[in-house]
Amino acid sequence: MNVPWRWLIGGVVAAAVGVWVVSLWLPTWLAGPRPGSTPSATTLPGDPAAAESRRINASLFYVSASGDGLVAVDREVVYGATPAAQARRIIEAQLAAAPEGQVSAIPAGAEVRALFLTSRSEAFVDITAPLSTNHPGGSLHESLTIYAIVNALTVNLPDITAVQILIDGHEVDTLAGHIDLRHPIRRNTQIIR
């Protein structure tokens, strides 16, 4: 069969145009700016600068005036784009210094190392060693420390039903000898005054 060479060239050009339309132009056109918006105002998920500027209100937990429980205090917390990111932001705020007039139950120097969620609605919060090594002891103080962390997550993020605290990436028996940390801990509303 003898094909004229101009038909061959025309076919190749048409195919190239088709590939360009399907792979490059069409997606751009479909994802183009919506009416009334400008590209500079778009907030894309995971954009750090935008996320840092956005905040939510969350209940954080500090020691009650009587000293035998916790009180919930509304505070602004940096927005997290995913549940895990939001959970981490909340715990970072809970571990930070207490606001004026409040007393933190968290020992100095404790920081979040990692946080991940499981399909069983449990959060695993990995915190640095000072949470344990700097703990002043006593079952009451230990309870306040643990439930400040557990309640901060379970009260603000209802999808999280229990929290397991890890120290430097490892499962531990207790922080200071009293409260069993070998299993995920559930929310404790009895301790809230």
Place this chain on the structure above:
Amino acid sequence: LQKYDGGLALRLVIVGLLALVASSTGARTQEPASYRVVTTDGSRPLPVHASTGTTDIVTLDAAARLFGLVVRDDPRAGGVVVSAGNERVVLTAGQATVSSSGRLVSLSAPVTRSGSTWLVPVDFLRALNRGIDVRRGSKLIVVAPAVVPRVTPRFERTATGGRLVITLEPGATTRVTREGSIVSVRVQANALDVEPLSGAPADLVASMRADDASLLFELGPSVTNVRGDDGRDQTRVTIDLIGAPQPAAPPTAQAPPVQLDRPPGIRTIAIDAGHGGEDAGARSPNGAIEKDVTMIVAMRVKALLEARLGVRVVLTREGDANITPDRRAALANNSKADLFISLHANGSPVAALRGAQVLSLAGQDYAGVEGAAPRTDAPAVPVPVVGGGTRTIDAVPWQLAQLTHVNASATLAGITAQRLAEAGVVMHPRPVDVGPLRILVGANMPAILIELGVLTNADDATALAQASYLSVLADAIVTAISDVRLGIPGSGGGGQP
């Protein structure tokens, strides 16, 4: 008839005279018995000068001769200084506390002076810090490194006869041998501290006696064969007594099932002095440390329990050692303790908070944990026995043993908090509470954790540094235990979350 009456009268006179002699002999035997001091070199007696009912009093001279103590009067302080090696103990007449190398140690009775003789409660010897273990119930004083296991023999009825289960605390190497009708359990120890055997039928076990470091059982006439398990588990020896077939009972006379459990009532109590070693626990601004406070109260509670209730008390730590929670629970479980009392002192970020608190395990905190679901049947696990075959034992998940006792533990917590309050102890705003307490969850008996006070509070810290206040705490705890000595009311043994 007259002759017969005369003979009867003569016999009555003889019986009366014999009774008189026996009663006078009995009066002599009521004098306080001596303690047996066991060392690695043998044993020697320490005479008891007097017994007050709550403690035994010995003369300081006798103790000094036995233990090589140097005693020196201190007229300025109105007391006496006892030196033993590097340890220096200061005793003051009328005081129930002594200063041992700067540390305050509580005694079960005050030190007194009768003329030139100093009289001290026998538990004074513990203050010497020379590894001296005073066991009032068995009138034994064990001087480390001598090993004197507490031996608890128990009889169980089996389908083929019976079984002797002998528990040793601490464990030791044992060897079971039989010579004729005598089965002996030789223990690698310096002596034995043996509890009596009860409930064994005479046709299987005619008698039991201890001979130095051996336990000797005289077999009854029904025993045809014996199988002994010696030494694989150093804390437990079992001896199966195979009996002759019993005649079948008449079909109409169906006997009630034999109750094989131990009789009700508290016989052994585990006292846990919280923290220890490098784990000091909470601290007070004035320097008091939780691990020291708990140890002093534990010793005091032990002395009072042994004196008042005559029960066996095991301490989860004897010195300043860091013991894991599982080891503490294991000691209580292996000792078949009826109660587990863990002593602690609290800390709070708010200095104003004070007061004692009694805690028990919150069963609901373990609801989602594997193995915590309520069971309707006791899981039985077959284990091999010496001589072939197997037997079944009930399996309790070690890490969740407390779950079946949470109701009883909560009741005990309430009783203890009430007794503390009645004794004048300032209580926490929530005197009773529950939590997922690591130290309690492995205890297979009613168990509570007592926070004796809040060390971060100045008033509580001052009180907890006073021997008199620690005695009040110990006394209230012992009173609470005395309340439940025949069983914890309304517990029913249940309590699954």
